[in-house]
Amino acid sequence: MGEGAAPKPPRPAWLQEYELVGKIGEGTYGLVYLARSKKLSSRGVKIAIKRFKQSKEGDGVSPTAIREIMLLRECMHENVVKLVNVHTNHLDMSLYLAFDYAEHDLYEIIRHHREKLSCSINQYTVKSLLWQILNGLNYLHSNWIIHRDLKPSNILVMGEGEEQGVVKIGDFGLARIYQAPLKPLFDNGVVVTIWYRAPELLLGAKHYTSAVDMWAVGCIFAELLTLKPLFQGLEDKSGPNPFQIDQLDKIFKVLGHPTPDRWPTIGHLPHWQQNKSLIQGHKYDNPGLHTVVQLSQKSPAYDLLSRMLEYDPTKRISAAQALEHEIVLNCIFWYSTSICSGTSIIVSVRGDRQILRYFRAEPLPGRNALVPGQPGEKIVVYPARPVDASTDFDGISSTQSSQIPSSNSAAATSASATAAPVGATARPHQQMPIVGIQRMQNTSMGTFNVNAQANIPVVPANMYLHRGPQQQQQQVHQQARRREAGNMQNTGSYQPPAKSRRM
Amino acid sequence: MADFQTSTHRQHWILSRQDLAQKYQIANQRAIQMLLKYGATRVEVQQDGSLVYPGTPLETERNGTERHTSLPEPLTIDEEFLIRRYYELKIQQVCAAFAFPNKIQATAVLFFKRFYLQWSVMEHDPKHIMLTCIYLSCKVEEFHVSAEELGKGIQQDPQVVLKNELTVLQGLHFDLIVYAPYRSLDGFLFDMENFVQGTNNSSTQKLQELKEAAKFVVDTVILTDCPLLFTPGQLALAALRKANLEERAVDFERYLQSLCDRHPKHTFKELTLTFDAIDTTVDVSRQPKEADLMPIDRKLKYCRNPGLQDESKKRERKVKHKSKRVSQDTSMTTTVDASPMYVC
Numbered sequence: 001m002g003e004g005a006a007p008k009p010p011r012p013a014w015l016q017e018y019e020l021v022g023k024i025g026e027g028t029y030g031l032v033y034l035a036r037s038k039k040l041s042s043r044g045v046k047i048a049i050k051r052f053k054q055s056k057e058g059d060g061v062s063p064t065a066i067r068e069i070m071l072l073r074e075c076m077h078e079n080v081v082k083l084v085n086v087h088t089n090h091l092d093m094s095l096y097l098a099f100d101y102a103e104h105d106l107y108e109i110i111r112h113h114r115e116k117l118s119c120s121i122n123q124y125t126v127k128s129l130l131w132q133i134l135n136g137l138n139y140l141h142s143n144w145i146i147h148r149d150l151k152p153s154n155i156l157v158m159g160e161g162e163e164q165g166v167v168k169i170g171d172f173g174l175a176r177i178y179q180a181p182l183k184p185l186f187d188n189g190v191v192v193t194i195w196y197r198a199p200e201l202l203l204g205a206k207h208y209t210s211a212v213d214m215w216a217v218g219c220i221f222a223e224l225l226t227l228k229p230l231f232q233g234l235e236d237k238s239g240p241n242p243f244q245i246d247q248l249d250k251i252f253k254v255l256g257h258p259t260p261d262r263w264p265t266i267g268h269l270p271h272w273q274q275n276k277s278l279i280q281g282h283k284y285d286n287p288g289l290h291t292v293v294q295l296s297q298k299s300p301a302y303d304l305l306s307r308m309l310e311y312d313p314t315k316r317i318s319a320a321q322a323l324e325h326e327i328v329l330n331c332i333f334w335y336s337t338s339i340c341s342g343t344s345i346i347v348s349v350r351g352d353r354q355i356l357r358y359f360r361a362e363p364l365p366g367r368n369a370l371v372p373g374q375p376g377e378k379i380v381v382y383p384a385r386p387v388d389a390s391t392d393f394d395g396i397s398s399t400q401s402s403q404i405p406s407s408n409s410a411a412a413t414s415a416s417a418t419a420a421p422v423g424a425t426a427r428p429h430q431q432m433p434i435v436g437i438q439r440m441q442n443t444s445m446g447t448f449n450v451n452a453q454a455n456i457p458v459v460p461a462n463m464y465l466h467r468g469p470q471q472q473q474q475q476v477h478q479q480a481r482r483r484e485a486g487n488m489q490n491t492g493s494y495q496p497p498a499k500s501r502r503m
Numbered sequence: 504m505a506d507f508q509t510s511t512h513r514q515h516w517i518l519s520r521q522d523l524a525q526k527y528q529i530a531n532q533r534a535i536q537m538l539l540k541y542g543a544t545r546v547e548v549q550q551d552g553s554l555v556y557p558g559t560p561l562e563t564e565r566n567g568t569e570r571h572t573s574l575p576e577p578l579t580i581d582e583e584f585l586i587r588r589y590y591e592l593k594i595q596q597v598c599a600a601f602a603f604p605n606k607i608q609a610t611a612v613l614f615f616k617r618f619y620l621q622w623s624v625m626e627h628d629p630k631h632i633m634l635t636c637i638y639l640s641c642k643v644e645e646f647h648v649s650a651e652e653l654g655k656g657i658q659q660d661p662q663v664v665l666k667n668e669l670t671v672l673q674g675l676h677f678d679l680i681v682y683a684p685y686r687s688l689d690g691f692l693f694d695m696e697n698f699v700q701g702t703n704n705s706s707t708q709k710l711q712e713l714k715e716a717a718k719f720v721v722d723t724v725i726l727t728d729c730p731l732l733f734t735p736g737q738l739a740l741a742a743l744r745k746a747n748l749e750e751r752a753v754d755f756e757r758y759l760q761s762l763c764d765r766h767p768k769h770t771f772k773e774l775t776l777t778f779d780a781i782d783t784t785v786d787v788s789r790q791p792k793e794a795d796l797m798p799i800d801r802k803l804k805y806c807r808n809p810g811l812q813d814e815s816k817k818r819e820r821k822v823k824h825k826s827k828r829v830s831q832d833t834s835m836t837t838t839v840d841a842s843p844m845y846v847c
Contacts, residue, residue, distance in 0.1 A: 011551060012551050012552045013551065013552060013553065014552070058650070058661075058665075059649050059650055059651075059665075060638070060642075060650060060664075060665045060668045061642075061668050061669065061672065063642055063647060066639075066642050066643060066679065067645075069677050069679065070643055070677075070679035070680050071680075073511055073677055073678055073679065073680070074509075074510055074511060074680055076509065086672075086677045088552060088669045088672070088673060089552070090548055090549065090550050090551065090552050090669055091550040091551065093665075093668070093669060095669075095672075142506075143506055
């Protein structure tokens with residue numbers, strides 16, 4: 001209860017609960033900051049604070065923020081990001097959502113392997129990540145929530161600490177409850193970043209189901225295996241809801257043409273009819289998902305993946321089924337039976353039948369996806385998120401690096417991250433921010449450590465130290481990094497050119 | 504969300520009668536104290552989020568008794584209830600005028616109720632809060648209506664709708680998912696269809712009529728304290744029981760028994776007692792007549808803004824005249840207009 005005559009504090013009181021570390025991302029909705037709690041009960045705990053600007057048309061609090069808040073307030077699951085607080089700024093009607101901070105995300109982890117380590121992600125980590133994604137998704141789906149925007153950058157992974165290596169599904173700005181919506185789900189415009197978009201959406205389905213999330217998980221699974229997006233279509237950005245022929249083309253090339261045989265209701269989808277010549281005229285040979293992901297067609301991993309990438313959404317494997325996934329080997333026997341009965345995979349057995357379960361086979365998935373249980377396994381140390389420490393909470397830069405134009409904002413990122421150590425004073429400057437030195441405690445990761453260090457001259461942490469004509473490649477990397485650091489939408493080289501946001 | 508049991512609705516917004524009474528009392532008492540302290544009850548949210556009672560601080564120690572005599576009379580807890588009930592009905596009327604889906608009015612009414620568990624109507628203007636609750640409910644239920652559209656439809660400044668949005672969100676503790684009894688109603692009717700043996704056209708027809716009748720009962724039930732005391736399932740069943748007294752579509756007792764057989768967590772007796780309690784709560788809280796409300800509304804205005812009291816003495820006759828006109832005309836816009844805007 002303030003006194004009427006008291007001078008106005010310039011900023012909301014809740015700001016005093018946090019010590020701002022810097023900016024870690026930016027999106028259409030607003031900015032994301034990293035802060036440390038100053039509360040006694042949680043002193044020093046890292047918090048990600050997502051600021052939602054007022055919606056542009058002078059229509060109050062952003063609907064995206066409302067959606068995210070209302071769903072996350074109801075969610076309580078280890079594999080779903082935890083909304084710890086919501087703060088308000090009455091001055092400009094903005095909302096600040098405080099989350100438990102996750103140091104990594106799959107976008108960065110995959111990129112680190114692809115660009116820095118040039119080696120695939122180990123089986124244990126892939127399996128543990130996938131299991132936890134499915135576990136979180138199963139929770140959401142059984143609570144009638146479709147995420148609708150699953151992609152690697154939305155799959156967060158906790159850094160050092162009690163929850164290290166735990167997956168958190170994040171960014172619920174597009175999520176919806178699908179139990180009796182008042183308007184068809186389609187009304188919000190097409191969602192899901194185009195590369196992870198399910199074929200029924202690409203073909204114009206108006207009502208869709210939780211199966212769209214499973215398609216995206218399939219794409220993410222493949223990307224974890226190959227380090228490359230599985231279907232990298234070019235997005236057509238003409239008009240409000242263009243037909244994404246290139247994306248479909250990329251899918252058909254790998255999975256083969258969908259047929260009414262495989263997908264009986266495909267004929268009802270608008271684009272299948274309207275763009276008949278475009279889609280149906282084309283012939284696609286050599287469907288070869290297994291060659292793309294380099295898995296044996298008999299492996300449980302391949303079987304699980306192919307069920308996630310099932311064309312017909314009604315046949316696509318659900319999150320719950322995927323967690324219990326099993327494949328019955330001795331294929332000839334099984335297939336003939338399943339054709340006869342039409343349904344079941346229950347087979348009268350001879351001795352040679354074998355049931356394989358992806359998640360029950362070695363290596364077993366674990367809670368800490370980043371650190372394998374078995375001793376002797378290599379541990380990869382992933383870089384910490386770059387932090388632009390020159391930013392103020394309101395998005396106003398307050399230090400010298402702010403003079404760098406905003407299009408270059410990540411130059412400020414690396415510079416300032418080097419200059420102003422982020423809560424880890426002992427971190428050697430020249431290794432920032434490529435390797436999270438602070439997290440190296442295990443000697444067994446030597447090889448990777450060396451690798452990472454060997455990379456340093458190639459990809460400088462501070463671009464000002466490494467400018468030269470022979471280093472064009474680094475510049476490209478730097479630029480990619482720069483774009484990402486300044487843009488949570490990840491317009492880096494392996495991200496889709498843009499994504500459709502509704503509203 | 505399918506799981507009502509773990510919902511914020513279940514955890515935070517279904518109270519015991521004692522808690523409910525206590526919350527109303529705390530809000531009422533605080534408003535009265537602020538009236539004594541500042542000479543007015545209305546509260547304003549500053550740009551930094553802090554609260555201010557913009558009345559002139561009174562030097563209570565020295566001149567307290569002097570000023571007390573001229574202070575406006577605060578509302579009682581019962582009067583506050585009547586004011587809230589009036590605006591809750593208004594919410595339903597506005598939503599009907601806009602032809603919003605039913606869920607929107609239910610969510611808006613629940614938002615309004617939840618907000619005033621922490622605040623007194625003397626502190627935050629119920630007319631403005633009502634509009635913000637409708638606006639927010641549209642956002643939450645993904646039925647987006649712009650503040651401008653909403654403002655136009657009820658001849659109000661869109662800024663009035665917007666300015667309280669954060670305050671209402673905070674008052675709701677950001678718990679935004681509301682389970683209205685209508686959906687439970689659908690569920691139970693679906694279940695009844697299976698229960699009614701030998702379903703034929705006439706019994707389906709009867710059940711349909713029962714559903715419509717029960718919906719009307721629910722419309723009234725949510726205007727009472729019931730949604731803050733009982734679960735949506737309990738409210739829906741109580742409404743079905745009541746509607747069935749007239750419709751006679753099913754043997755309700757037998758249906759309830761079969762329900763209990765299938766869900767051993769509940770007993771027939773316990774459920775019946777719950778429904779009786781709901782019926783009683785609904786029966787004792789009748790919709791106040793507008794004519795009865797006018798004096799309470801005037802009291803509310805004066806304690807929110809005592810300056811009006813002095814002015815009004817001059818125009819008292821005019822006001823009386825106006826209130827007569829209002830009480831005859833129940834249309835929404837007229838009444839909304841009738842209460843002068845105290846835009847702060």
